[in-house]
């Protein structure tokens with residue numbers, strides 16, 4: 001019997017336990033009620049000679065303890081989350097659960113926030129269900145402006161004809177946030193307001209009924225158009241590279257005077273002309289202007305004392321230019337083949 005136990009002792013130490021299945025096989029073979037150790041115990045009971053009994057008893061105990069220790073150590077190794085032991089082959093690939101990635105619109109939104117926060121802008125937000133005052137009237141948008149049309153705006157109470165009534169709608173622009181902030185704060189105000197907006201548009205490669213904007217606003221004494229231009233050049237070069245140029249074209253928005261649309265030199269061809277810039281060398285990225293004095297007064301800020309600039313851009317547009325995406329619908333389809341391409345982008 002001594003020889004048999006010595007043989008088992010060698011055998012138990014050579015067992016190969018790699019996973020939960022082989023761990024259970026080990027337990028059944030050695031430690032269960034029908035296992036080897038129990039059968040040795042049964043045999044042990046039949047020994048009558050006391051000195052032989054003591055000796056065999058000690059050997060069985062040693063075997064049992066060895067088996068139990070091997071079992072315990074392997075169990076905790078297999079079940080611990082990081083399964084690396086110094087004796088493991090560290091070059092083997094770990095079976096890690098694959099990690100999700102940030103959505104490209106979130107990546108670019110975070111980049112925009114980080115670029116503006118370096119020059120003192122702080123993030124503000126407001127509600128997606130807005131009232132007429134904050135989305136249109138306070139922004140100097142006349143009652144007959146086409147943007148108010150039901151074809152462009154999702155109204156919560158579409159039957160209402162009287163715009164003096166408390167009309168609610170899904171905000172069509174993040175400019176509504178500048179009104180809320182100006183109503184509740186005194187200058188200096190320097191904010192950046194990312195958010196989702198809604199418009200009653202037919203979905204296509206270039207338009208969607210919901211998309212994202214970032215509004216910027218800076219109000220203080222002596223803020224000038226030159227400050228606006230410098231700020232936007234800084235943004236364009238941080239976002240699209242140091243060689244990027246900007247150009248401002250006169251435009252119209254009800255809430256700014258003067259107003260401009262801003263183009264950047266085409267990021268694809270560097271200004272030489274290609275299909276993305278329609279051979280003009282320039283692509284539009286945002287609208288901007290000096291805040292109309294009427295808007296300041298609507299919010300209780302003295303237009304005699306303060307001036308300011310505002311700008312608004314579409315996050316989808318910036319993202320499409322940055323990553324050369326030519327169909328806006330991919331942002332909302334949740335196709336993992338598209339989203340996984342942003343796995344290594346970190347902001």
Ligand code: DAH
Nearest residue numbers: 173175287288289310311312
């Ligand atoms: N709210 C405008 C839009 O949705 C974008 C915009 C243009 C915002 C000019 C501004 C601005 O603050 O000054 O088209």
